Amino acid sequence: xxxxxxxxxxxxxxxxxxxxxxxxxxxxxxxxxxxxxxxxxxxxxxxxxxxxxxxxxxxxxxxxxxxxxxxxxxxxxxxxxxxxxxxxxxxxxxxxxxxxxxxxxxxxxxxxxxxxx
Amino acid sequence: xxxxxxxxxxxxxxxxxxxxxxxxxxxxxxxxxxxxxxxxxxxxxxxxxxxxxxxxxxxxxxxxxxxxxxxxxxxxxxxxxxxxxxxxxxxxxxxxxxxxxxxxxxxxxxxxxxxxxxxxxxxxxxxxxxxxxxxxxxxxxxxxxxxxxxxxxxxxxxxxxxxxxxxxxxxxxxxxxxxxxxxxxxxxxxxxxxxxxxxxxxxxxxxxxxxxxxxxxxxxxxxxxxxxxxxxxxxxxxxxxxxxxxxxxxxxxxxxxxxxxxxxxxxxxxxxxxxxxxxxxxxxxxxxxxxxxxxxxxxxxxxxxxxxxxxxxxxxxxxxxxxxxxxxxxxxxxxxxxxxxxxxxxxxxxxxxxxxxxxxxxxxxxxxxxxxxxxxxxxxxxxxxxxxxxxxxxxxxxxxxxxxxxxxxxxxxxxxxxxxxxxxxxxxxxxxxxxxxxxxxxxxxxxxxxxxxxxxxxxxxxxxxxxxxxxxxxxxxxxxxxxxxxxxxxxxxxxxxxxxxx
Amino acid sequence: xxxxxxxxxxxxxxxxxxxxxxxxxxxxxxxxxxxxxxxxxxxxxxxxxxxxxxxxxxxxxxxxxxxxxxxxxxxxxxxxxxxxxxxxxxxxxxxxxxxxxxxxxxxxxxxxxxxxxxxxxxxxxxxxxxxxxxxxxxxxxxxxxxxxxxxxxxxxxxxxxxxxxxxxxxxxxxxxxxxxxxxxxx
Numbered sequence: 001x002x003x004x005x006x007x008x009x010x011x012x013x014x015x016x017x018x019x020x021x022x023x024x025x026x027x028x029x030x031x032x033x034x035x036x037x038x039x040x041x042x043x044x045x046x047x048x049x050x051x052x053x054x055x056x057x058x059x060x061x062x063x064x065x066x067x068x069x070x071x072x073x074x075x076x077x078x079x080x081x082x083x084x085x086x087x088x089x090x091x092x093x094x095x096x097x098x099x100x101x102x103x104x105x106x107x108x109x110x111x112x113x114x115x116x117x
Numbered sequence: 118x119x120x121x122x123x124x125x126x127x128x129x130x131x132x133x134x135x136x137x138x139x140x141x142x143x144x145x146x147x148x149x150x151x152x153x154x155x156x157x158x159x160x161x162x163x164x165x166x167x168x169x170x171x172x173x174x175x176x177x178x179x180x181x182x183x184x185x186x187x188x189x190x191x192x193x194x195x196x197x198x199x200x201x202x203x204x205x206x207x208x209x210x211x212x213x214x215x216x217x218x219x220x221x222x223x224x225x226x227x228x229x230x231x232x233x234x235x236x237x238x239x240x241x242x243x244x245x246x247x248x249x250x251x252x253x254x255x256x257x258x259x260x261x262x263x264x265x266x267x268x269x270x271x272x273x274x275x276x277x278x279x280x281x282x283x284x285x286x287x288x289x290x291x292x293x294x295x296x297x298x299x300x301x302x303x304x305x306x307x308x309x310x311x312x313x314x315x316x317x318x319x320x321x322x323x324x325x326x327x328x329x330x331x332x333x334x335x336x337x338x339x340x341x342x343x344x345x346x347x348x349x350x351x352x353x354x355x356x357x358x359x360x361x362x363x364x365x366x367x368x369x370x371x372x373x374x375x376x377x378x379x380x381x382x383x384x385x386x387x388x389x390x391x392x393x394x395x396x397x398x399x400x401x402x403x404x405x406x407x408x409x410x411x412x413x414x415x416x417x418x419x420x421x422x423x424x425x426x427x428x429x430x431x432x433x434x435x436x437x438x439x440x441x442x443x444x445x446x447x448x449x450x451x452x453x454x455x456x457x458x459x460x461x462x463x464x465x466x467x468x469x470x471x472x473x474x475x476x477x478x479x480x481x482x483x484x485x486x487x488x489x490x491x492x493x494x495x496x497x498x499x500x501x502x503x504x505x506x507x508x509x510x511x512x513x514x515x516x517x518x519x520x521x522x523x524x525x526x527x528x529x530x531x532x533x534x535x536x537x538x539x540x541x542x543x544x545x546x547x548x549x550x551x552x553x554x555x556x557x558x559x560x561x562x563x564x565x566x567x568x569x570x571x572x573x574x575x576x577x578x579x580x581x582x583x584x585x586x587x588x589x590x591x592x593x594x595x596x597x598x599x600x601x602x603x604x605x606x607x608x609x610x611x612x613x614x615x616x617x618x619x
Numbered sequence: 620x621x622x623x624x625x626x627x628x629x630x631x632x633x634x635x636x637x638x639x640x641x642x643x644x645x646x647x648x649x650x651x652x653x654x655x656x657x658x659x660x661x662x663x664x665x666x667x668x669x670x671x672x673x674x675x676x677x678x679x680x681x682x683x684x685x686x687x688x689x690x691x692x693x694x695x696x697x698x699x700x701x702x703x704x705x706x707x708x709x710x711x712x713x714x715x716x717x718x719x720x721x722x723x724x725x726x727x728x729x730x731x732x733x734x735x736x737x738x739x740x741x742x743x744x745x746x747x748x749x750x751x752x753x754x755x756x757x758x759x760x761x762x763x764x765x766x767x768x769x770x771x772x773x774x775x776x777x778x779x780x781x782x783x784x785x786x787x788x789x790x791x792x793x794x795x796x797x798x799x800x801x802x803x804x805x
Contacts, residue, residue, distance in 0.1 A: 039287045043294035080253045098269035122713040136693045178714040
């Protein structure tokens with residue numbers, strides 16, 4: 001399981017990086033969505049294989065248990081990612097409305113920030 | 118009754134109250150300002166009690182430390198909370214004076230208080246994952262404030278800020294996962310105990326490097342600072358003061374905390390890397406500042422250059438350099454915020470902060486010039502102002518350690534800082550071109566200057582009472598570096614402990 | 620949403636909204652000891668709200684709701700904090716919780732309740748409020764409606780009011796942009 005998860009996470013991170021480096025807003029947006037999910041999956045894999053682990057408090061558990069803490073962490077991270085993604089969507093939409101473009105390269109092409117007031 | 122939760126809870130409740138209140142009005146402003154004042158008093162009380170040896174600890178929901186969430190306020194955290202609430206109070210007051218309540222955005226006050234909540238939570242959290250949550254609360258509030266009153270140009274600048282911080286947050290989450298696999302815990306004290314035995318493990322080094330990148334992004338260390346100098350100038354002045362004072366310093370604080378209290382002290386590679394990156398940050402930051410031609414832009418780049426000094430102090434990694442770093446943070450937060458506010462007063466008088474069109478301020482508003490000079494010279498590090506003592510201590514440690522190149526970089530950066538401050542001085546204050554109009558009839562500037570004067574007085578106090586402040590900083594540094602003492606307070610035991618690794 | 624409405628869709632949505640919300644309540648109540656909880660229940664309710672907005676149209680929904688959903692979220696947050704604060708009154712630390720086991724309640728029999736449920740209700744309200752606001756803003760801004768409440772609008776919403784499909788004459792838009800660039804250049 002570990003090897004497969006590691007591969008999957010690697011592929012997801014690779015895809016996310018590729019997408020974020022694109023010019024189109026939509027691709028950048030999807031890149032961030034994939035990136036958050038890849039990170040969540042990484043944390044999930046960190047909890048490891050349930051084999052040979054038992055709940056610390058209950059004592060004699062019926063069977064092996066997965067560590068619940070990373071799952072709680074992921075839930076929190078998902079909630080945060082949800083909010084930030086919603087914000088990102090609207091920010092990109094607003095930039096599109098303002099600048100009439102969805103191309104990041106075009107948007108930041110010839111900006112001179114040294115004298116803006 | 119345990120009041121340790123209050124520095125987080127008070128701003129949060131204030132934010133909610135302001136949100137329910139809805140329409141901006143004078144009464145709402147008074148209530149928020151009162152709350153900010155109460156927070157400041159509370160924070161100062163925490164500092165005095167922490168200085169006399171107390172550490173505040175709260176186990177949320179009565180779950181004991183390595184299992185539950187802990188809130189720990191030691192001297193370092195208390196000092197940071199006090200600074201944060203002070204800057205927030207002054208910035209809020211400045212905002213009141215700058216805009217009448219009729220044209221205030223209804224979400225500005227709630228979001229500012231939410232920002233303070235996030236920052237305070239980052240200071241007093243006792244485990245890595247809550248640090249992540251605190252960062253996110255802080256960042257989400259900062260995203261919202263950044264685009265709240267933005268025009269199309271500002272929104273464009275907000276995107277790199279958002280993108281880089283999202284990337285940083287993701288890496289932070291990965292780092293938290295890695296830390297959990299390595300140590301089986303996320304509690305700072307517990308990690309400190311467990312990692313002491315694994316100090317030679319290359320995975321600990323990898324974790325250290327990853328955390329360095331994450332907090333480097335938040336603090337704006339050399340290759341990762343692109344998001345900062347273009348986004349900060351788009352903010353309204355009082356918010357820019359909070360951002361410039363607090364947000365990057367949260368990154369520096371966490372670097373202090375993580376490399377001082379949490380990870381083993383033997384990660385020499387990381388420390389050296391930090392020191393060299395800090396040197397690069399100083400030089401590039403100050404060069405950027407020279408290239409800009411408007412006050413907010415110059416000051417934004419100066420944040421980076423000053424971050425370089427603090428991170429260098431962390432990278433040198435001796436108790437004295439940690440104390441110097443803490444002293445420098447205290448000095449820098451107040452000086453930088455007040456400079457932004459002074460720039461705001463100047464912009465209010467000249468109706469622009471573009472240096473090509475400013476001028477005549479010294480003739481018409483000399484007291485503003487005095488305030489500016491105090492803070493600008495302090496930023497550059499002239500004795501006896503507050504900036505000098507921090508820089509002096511850092512350079513002393515640098516010479517002791519034999520890091521001559523970095524010390525040279527410090528001195529060059531200071532001189533260039535002075536140069537760019539003189540650039541502002543020459544064109545905004547001394548320029549006596551009659552065409553550059555000064556709108557003295559806009560009486561807001563008088564009250565704005567009074568608000569700034571509060572900060573300048575505090576800053577002067579830090580410079581003149583440097584001995585006391587340095588003693589506080591030294592005490593905070595000693596305690597932050599004392600991993601066993603920290604663990605004894607948080608966990609109640611030192612050593613292997615009773616908990617089996619998962 | 621101005622297109623023709625489907626009668627079948629509307630009636631089905633009414634049923635579905637009811638069922639989804641019952642399920643959300645179920646998730647909320649079992650959340651303490653089993654999979655479920657405030658967040659997931661809130662998302663279920665949010666799904667029902669999306670369905671409802673498809674059937675009724677967002678404008679109509681906003682009219683039905685009558686207040687800014689952000690207040691709902693704020694109320695939820697307040698509920699959660701107050702739940703956390705209650706133990707302080709009896710000298711316990713923040714967020715400490717209490718459970719009660721009630722026997723022989725009419726109709727229900729054995730009931731297990733506790734303050735975590737109250738906290739979960741707070742979370743539920745936050746999630747519902749926030750997602751509801753998101754739906755309103757997204758749906759309305761892409762349809763060219765006024766997306767925000769009156770006070771928010773004054774400052775930062777004006778560009779969001781253009782519909783995504785609006786056929787803004789290209790030349791006109793470019794002239795506008797150039798004008799803006801000029802003001803930035805100086």
